[in-house]
Amino acid sequence: MQVIAFLAENAPWSWIIAGLVLLALELVVPGGFLLWMGIAGILTGVLVLFQPLDWPVQWLIFGVLSLVSILVWVRLTRHRHAQTDRPMLNQRAEQFIGQTAILQQPIAGGFGRLPLGDTIWRVAGPDLPAGQRVRITGASGAVLTVEAA
Template identity: 65%
Template sequence: MQVVQFIADYGPWSWIVAGLILLALELVVPGGFLLWMGVSGLIVGLLTLFQPIGWPLQWLIFGALSLVTIFLWTRWSRGRETANDSPYLNRRADRYTGQEAVLEQPIAGGFGRIVLGDSVWRVAGPDLPVGARVRIVGSDGAVLKVEPIS
């Protein structure tokens, strides 16, 4: 009941102060949720500053605004693509897709080896002799999938 009494005593300024506190907490505890709750608190404070509203309706507006803004923010932030300067970091095999190489060991029984840069890679594909040119078409873990170049 102290919160209700505080809101009743200070009216819109309590919402504005609470909104600013939530915005400041967002700097300490990042995640985005406190940001939108703080914005909702500021909006309720500004709304009650110009139009007197009872405290139950103030809480309803604050809750609804918080839910809507958080929902919209999560939908927007999950839908956008993040820029990455190293898209193949921790996916080394994927960076070789589309490249051509020469077999160092024949593919026999479905597996052989190629050299790419300073690494020796295990490859999977149809049986081919040493020196055959292959194109990397994908990967399965640390095994590169290849097909012969005709």
């Protein structure tokens, strides 16, 4: 009972300390939601510092601020893609689109093989003889689509 009485007497500082503890926990437990709950705790403490409120109202304010801030954060970051200096890193076939190469084997029956880099790729396109210059126009899985250049 003494702890509850102490927290009730020092409500603003209790909320601010609880918010700081939640911010510190965010450093240990990644995920992002503790950050917003910590900020909500600090804001609740600042609000109670200037306007004394009953405990149920304080918890309501903390809950609403936490939920709203977490929902806004999730909504803003849901469709954000990570920036990278190598956007085609794991898309080897798409890296070759637009390049030209020379067929070393003919394309017969709509399919053939083309050496590019350190790999021999299966290619699809019109029947073409060996030695023909081709342009890579697309990729479907591990099959490159080519046309005469």
